[in-house]
Amino acid sequence: MSETVLALVNSNLQRMESLGLNQEILTQSMLMGLSQYRSASKLEPLNAGGSKASFAIVQTLRQQLLGNGLGWKMLNQKGQCLTINPENQISIITTSGDKYTGLSDGQPCTKNGKGLETKNQVKKNIGQTLCLFEEGAIIDKEQQDIEYIESADDNQLWLLLYYFDFYKKEARFELSLPIGVKEVGNKGKVKVSQWSDRLTFPAISFDEDSIIAELPDFDDEIEFNISPKE
Numbered sequence: 001m002s003e004t005v006l007a008l009v010n011s012n013l014q015r016m017e018s019l020g021l022n023q024e025i026l027t028q029s030m031l032m033g034l035s036q037y038r039s040a041s042k043l044e045p046l047n048a049g050g051s052k053a054s055f056a057i058v059q060t061l062r063q064q065l066l067g068n069g070l071g072w073k074m075l076n077q078k079g080q081c082l083t084i085n086p087e088n089q090i091s092i093i094t095t096s097g098d099k100y101t102g103l104s105d106g107q108p109c110t111k112n113g114k115g116l117e118t119k120n121q122v123k124k125n126i127g128q129t130l131c132l133f134e135e136g137a138i139i140d141k142e143q144q145d146i147e148y149i150e151s152a153d154d155n156q157l158w159l160l161l162y163y164f165d166f167y168k169k170e171a172r173f174e175l176s177l178p179i180g181v182k183e184v185g186n187k188g189k190v191k192v193s194q195w196s197d198r199l200t201f202p203a204i205s206f207d208e209d210s211i212i213a214e215l216p217d218f219d220d221e222i223e224f225n226i227s228p229k230e
Contacts, residue, residue: 013199016175019085020068023201026173028064029094030162030204033057034171037164038206050096057094057162058083078117089155092175093118097161102172102200108161109182113189121157122178122192159192170203 016022036056040049058081065072065083075082075091084091095114100106162173180194 016199018070019072019088019090020065020070021175025061025064026160026175026201027204029057029060029160030171030173031208032060033162034164034204034206053162053164054094054096057160061092061094061160079115080117084155086155091121091155091157092160093157094160094162097163097174099163099165101161101163102174102203104200107193107195108163108174108176108198109191109193110159110161111163113184113187113191114181116188118192119181119190122181124154125157125177125179125196165203168203169206171206172200172203174198174200 033053033056037049037053040052062072062074062083066074071085071087073084073086075084080093082091082093096111097108098111100108102108156177158175158177160173160175162171164171176195176198178192178194179196180192181190182193183189184191
């Protein structure tokens with residue numbers, strides 16, 4: 001790993017900690033997701049486990065962040081489920097990845113194709129600095145040779161990728177900054193496939209999914225902003 005890349009990773013890890021977004025919170029979210037995935041009954045639809053896991057990860061992540069007093073909010077808009085920190089210009093989307101998720105070798109991509117909104121947000125990332133966690137993170141768009149893209153918010157998008165590996169009996173996850181996509185199929189869908197920075201974390205053994213710590217109380221009133229999915 002080059003000194004430049006290492007400095008970027010270290011800077012992002014430090015910034016993540018300052019916002020209360022640490023390994024423990026992400027691990028707890030994954031444990032809850034894994035537990036829900038494995039709770040799916042054979043009588044349920046085939047995609048029940050994946051849906052339950054996705055919902056649980058997002059809920060648990062928000063439950064831990066929204067009450068920490070560091071500016072985290074939730075935004076359900078344009079068919080996306082975002083956890084955002086407007087002051088620090090960060091948006092997080094949780095999504096499943098492929099078998100390379102959480103591994104230092106190889107380049108992961110999202111498991112499923114994404115729509116125009118995700119594509120636009122990744123394009124917008126390119127018009128911002130690749131090091132979000134330094135002063136003056138957002139570059140003036142007039143100084144960039146890139147078309148301004150309208151999307152759900154103006155924050156820099158990070159993906160919380162996860163993968164349940166049934167061969168190795170472990171769940172892997174990473175928090176990564178996307179900067180590129182590849183077209184899939186003929187309906188305009190894309191998979192996020194290029195990254196400027198990947199923060200990977202220790203894998204979780206399937207045997208650990210019953211060890212879920214008590215979560216903090218979440219008493220904030222929740223307001224949903226719902227719009228039709230594109």
